[in-house]
Amino acid sequence: MASTAKHIQLAQALPPRLTRFFARYPPAAILPSQGGSSQAPITGESTQEAAPSPFKAHKHPATGKWHDPVFSLRRQADLVKLAQRHGVEDLMPFSVKSSAERLRRREENGLRVKGTGVGERVKGKESERQMKGRLEKRRQAMLEMPQLIQTWKEVSYIIYGTDLEDVGLTISREDMVVGGRSGRNKLRVYQAEREEIVQYSCCVITTPSQVNNITEYNARSVAFMVTYYEILGLPNSRDAARFLTPQLLKAAYRRSLLQHHPDKTPHVSSPKHGSTKASNKQPSSAYTVDQITKAYSIISTPKLREEYDRELALQPQQTGDFGAQQKNGFRTGVEIVDLDDLEFDEKESLWFRSCRCGDDHGFLIREEDLEEAADDGELAAPKSAPPAAKQALILDWFHKSLSAHSFKDLEKALPAVASISGMVVKDYLQALSDEGLIKVEKIGSGNWYWAFVSDAKQGKEKVLHDLQAEETKLKTSLADIKKLIIEETAQRDEDDEMLEDNGMDRQALLEAHERLLKETASLDKELAAYSGSDPTEVLRKNKEIQSMKEDAEQFTDSLECIRSYILDLTNDREQVALVMQSTCGDEYVPETAKTIGKRDRTNRTTYDSWGADTRAYASFPGCNDQQYACRAQEVWKWTASTEA
Numbered sequence: 001m002a003s004t005a006k007h008i009q010l011a012q013a014l015p016p017r018l019t020r021f022f023a024r025y026p027p028a029a030i031l032p033s034q035g036g037s038s039q040a041p042i043t044g045e046s047t048q049e050a051a052p053s054p055f056k057a058h059k060h061p062a063t064g065k066w067h068d069p070v071f072s073l074r075r076q077a078d079l080v081k082l083a084q085r086h087g088v089e090d091l092m093p094f095s096v097k098s099s100a101e102r103l104r105r106r107e108e109n110g111l112r113v114k115g116t117g118v119g120e121r122v123k124g125k126e127s128e129r130q131m132k133g134r135l136e137k138r139r140q141a142m143l144e145m146p147q148l149i150q151t152w153k154e155v156s157y158i159i160y161g162t163d164l165e166d167v168g169l170t171i172s173r174e175d176m177v178v179g180g181r182s183g184r185n186k187l188r189v190y191q192a193e194r195e196e197i198v199q200y201s202c203c204v205i206t207t208p209s210q211v212n213n214i215t216e217y218n219a220r221s222v223a224f225m226v227t228y229y230e231i232l233g234l235p236n237s238r239d240a241a242r243f244l245t246p247q248l249l250k251a252a253y254r255r256s257l258l259q260h261h262p263d264k265t266p267h268v269s270s271p272k273h274g275s276t277k278a279s280n281k282q283p284s285s286a287y288t289v290d291q292i293t294k295a296y297s298i299i300s301t302p303k304l305r306e307e308y309d310r311e312l313a314l315q316p317q318q319t320g321d322f323g324a325q326q327k328n329g330f331r332t333g334v335e336i337v338d339l340d341d342l343e344f345d346e347k348e349s350l351w352f353r354s355c356r357c358g359d360d361h362g363f364l365i366r367e368e369d370l371e372e373a374a375d376d377g378e379l380a381a382p383k384s385a386p387p388a389a390k391q392a393l394i395l396d397w398f399h400k401s402l403s404a405h406s407f408k409d410l411e412k413a414l415p416a417v418a419s420i421s422g423m424v425v426k427d428y429l430q431a432l433s434d435e436g437l438i439k440v441e442k443i444g445s446g447n448w449y450w451a452f453v454s455d456a457k458q459g460k461e462k463v464l465h466d467l468q469a470e471e472t473k474l475k476t477s478l479a480d481i482k483k484l485i486i487e488e489t490a491q492r493d494e495d496d497e498m499l500e501d502n503g504m505d506r507q508a509l510l511e512a513h514e515r516l517l518k519e520t521a522s523l524d525k526e527l528a529a530y531s532g533s534d535p536t537e538v539l540r541k542n543k544e545i546q547s548m549k550e551d552a553e554q555f556t557d558s559l560e561c562i563r564s565y566i567l568d569l570t571n572d573r574e575q576v577a578l579v580m581q582s583t584c585g586d587e588y589v590p591e592t593a594k595t596i597g598k599r600d601r602t603n604r605t606t607y608d609s610w611g612a613d614t615r616a617y618a619s620f621p622g623c624n625d626q627q628y629a630c631r632a633q634e635v636w637k638w639t640a641s642t643e644a
Helices: 002-013 016-024 044-050 073-086 099-109 131-154 194-200 228-232 246-259 289-300 302-314 367-372 388-401 407-418 422-434 453-501 506-529 535-570 573-587 593-610 614-619 625-643
Strands: 156-159 177-179 188-191 204-206 215-218 223-225 343-345 350-353 363-366 439-443 446-450
Touching (some): 002 016, 016 073, 228 246, 246 289, 289 302, 388 407, 388 422, 388 453, 422 439, 453 506, 535 573
Antiparallel strands (some): 156 215, 188 204, 215 223, 350 363
């Protein structure tokens, strides 16, 4: 009875809508148990066993026909919310709109926006339905951007007139198509198919006849000059080039020859018949032996190198249109002025001129800059850095955009962001790029700029880590120096105490030490002057003289052997004299009849003393087989001439 009264009280407290629902579909928890036995309360899901749930489709027991739920999903959601508000949701039958079922689906599928799931379509315009696909393509493109940049960097062109076999390009010019826009210099570019360009990393271009430098043109339509320093792998800056010695130049020349030698790099095999496709091997060396030799000859010659450095200093930077990169190309936006046209600040000792960005000191020239450019006779005025506040606004805009932007888009967007002129956008981008705050890459025909907060954070963390490591290193060095100072101070105090005990002065000892050093140096000079009479030195010189004498005698014996051999072959003393003259030079004294007779008499006496057996000469000290053969030959020759 108490339970029934409790249920009646609960029903009276509920709103009429829930009261009617529970009256029509009573929950199993308040139904009397069968057989009068007390059982544990059951949940609303078990009511489906006794009676069909009004929230589910049910099958008629007699006809077998399926009927729709009594309550639609919207009405189920309203009833569940009303029951949840009054704390009786656990008495409701099972529904897909219940809180437990919603929580289960959220744990299983996660929090997702309606219409963006698998197999679902959002209601709305076509652009809204395609939004997810576009975002996925953009994300995939950003992930593939590093590989795309690397691919574009590998694609380049070579100067027209270079033998295609030298670069491993086996396709002919007839198989290529002429492409590219005609510029001021009427540039024509021969292009192959995209896969061939990527495969060979090069193509052929025509350049004006006045271009004598080695020129490369990449597929991003950006031309740049390859200097002789880059061919040899040397630093291109003027300050670093001053320390290039002949030994370093020769080593760089040999290294470049080995690096770009045709035998050291793989060759591209010939394509199949009737096709311009070739194997996927990389092309051969980038620079020929003639180019490397020419670069070395110019860089190793001081006068030619000075002229070449002056030409490099006067050439424009390696950016912009291809026509601007020629030796005598047209320069856009460059104005040549004299110092008299600039304003001079006596206090700061600098010349300045206003810039189109509005800065009065946009261009600054100092006396140090004039001294460095005194040999060139021309100086490009460096621009002052753009305001830091506006740079911060631009950088913050990059961080919020979370995307990469082309230069044309930035020319339109940045003036409104930082209140600057569109003509100075390039200056701000260059300043941010030089400081490493934004990244820039050449993709296609233009530059793309981007900057993310994570990159800036990582850069700051790296700088902070390096500074902390440097600080730790300096602290360690400082502690070691302090320790050495303490030890040296203690040692000096001990020395001072010892000197005081002995009644001596440190200053007097230092003066005595300096005096003794001078006396030692004087004695060393005197000893060097008397070293010629030193017995040890005399003995050493005698040994050297004896060794040199033995070498001279051996050399003389060898010459005599050669002379005898030639005389035996030719039997012409004049020809022998010419050969000996060419061999010995001015030191050779031609033989006369008197010297020949004297030598013959000497030889007669010597040979008579030897006896009949000439092999007795082999027992002489220091005699070898060659000397023995020569001596024996002379004996036989002298004997034959005597008998004749």
